[in-house]
Amino acid sequence: MAIASTTWAAWGLLPDGTQEVVWTWGTELNGNKTVIRFPEPYPNSRDKDPLPIPSLAGYQDDSTNISGSIWNAVTATGGTPSLVINGQIRVADEELINCPGLCGKNPRTAMGYTADNKLILMVVDGRQEDLSIGATLEELAEMMLQVGCFGAVNLDGGGSSVIIAEEDQVLNSPSDATGIRAVGSALLIKRRPQYYDTESPTLYTETGAWLETSNEGFYGESRTRLLAVGDGSSYATYTLPPDLPPAQYELSAWWVGASNRSTSTPFVILRNGFEPDTMRIDQTLNSGDFNIVGTFQLGPNDQIIISNATSNGEFVAVDAIRLRKVDESAPFVTFEGESQIDIIQGQQASIIARLLSPNTGLGVEKLRIFKSVNGGTETQLGNEISLNGTIQDSYTLDYQVDQQSGDLVTLRFELEDNQGNIVSEIYTIRVVPFALTFDPDQSAGRHPNGRTLQFDVNVDTQNPALIINSLTVYKSVDGQGEELIQGPINPNASQFSYDFSYLINEGTGKVVSFRFEVTTNNNDTLNKTYEATTFSEKGKIRVAFINDINSSFGSTEYSNSVKDR
Structure with missing residues (x-):
């Protein structure tokens, strides 16, 4: 049980915007309520007589010299005990917390700050066997250290451990049977306009x-x-x-x-x-x-x-x-054309990345490209690329595909802006024995119901000995069972172009999938799918007209075909 001269830990925000966790004592100086801060807790012990009441003079003995100062924090919240001090775990026994009431595995609330002055708030659920049994103070201190805290303090826990954000949304699972309940204190954080x-x-x-x-x-x-x-x-x-x-x-x-x-x-x-x-x-x-x-x-x-x-x-x-x-705000990466391609071994993929910022205050500065094959370890391709520092730039990567047929190459484009924000976008290359492409080069689109869908399907093995045996087209609607609609077509050639044409009449708001399956004389098989989302091809337009020069306006209504979009 705490004694009269116990100093407890508290988190505070200082006038310059920095944060700290110190030990404190509230008192009255010259008629004003004042908080005194101490860099170390008063060395109280249950085995010794209580120390004198804390003061600005601090405490000194043969082995201890603790000086006090007036705490000028602009806002603060108290807790007990300390968890992390100067980047080290420090669960202060000198705070004489009430064990076992506070020492077992319980729901926990903690706050702290990182070395670069970011605020960290943490709630640990507990007392729920099917979810979480909670954490000890030492375990809580370890968790705060793992998330980067330089200083941290334990706050009121148990059934009081609740974190709410984004329009009163409770983000954790409170341990009380009634869920959330009224509490005596809360920390409110809001953006300053x-x-x-x-x-x-x-x-x-x-x-x-x-x-x-x-x-x-x-x-x-x-x-x-x-x-x-x-x-x-x-x-x-x-x-x-x-x-x-x-x-x-x-x-x-x-x-x-x-x-x-x-x-x-x-x-x-x-x-x-x-x-x-x-x-x-x-x-x-x-x-x-x-x-x-x-x-x-x-x-x-x-x-x-x-x-x-x-x-x-x-x-x-x-x-x-x-x-x-x-x-x-954060930058972003887009690619010209599809971000997933099939390419034949030995060919070169030319990848154009658009590097963009949505904000005039953020310039794109650095680009790093990483490669992995079949989910393996990433390696960086070349050196870091310096960009122009403006809101938009582009970079072309010519990648020679030397992997084997069936391999999946993942290229991760990592973009950094002048504020240190980092984003990544993935480009994937599937190494195939032959190429199956659409012209126009897209794998999905919107299409009016009742109209014919048309595009070219091109197949190229780049190898006179590798012959295309068959092309077969299957259709499914909204992910249901497939049906054969065209083929098999037997080109018996190493290159083949097919003019695909199909009247879509499945109704509006449907996703119609066309799967193109190609086989070769080596028993290689390749599939590529096009998805068409249907919409109504007609709309009603109200048109005003004048019956004659002296009469009032009238109106009529008629149907008009809408062009493909």
């Missing part, structure tokens, strides 16, 4: 004859600004700060609404290298609050422009904007 008002001369500029509204309900210190509707030559611009972390943000805007405001005020998102995004907002509504404009990939120096390019209403309005981070 960023606000930009018209008062900032470095972030906000105007072009045109703007004026202030006398209406109340404006945000911050400056009133809502108004501009007469016009041709778009006048506008207000928010330029996002150069240190804005690139991310996906929810953009909201504040204005003082009125009946003379435009019902289609243009909010234009300008990002270097991307097409502008324009959202039109009704500013007669939702006055005196932040209203969501949309969600966008935004980075440093991107611009939000509020323009007068509208004829609806009398004025457009601008006041403040808010950015709320909703997701991270």
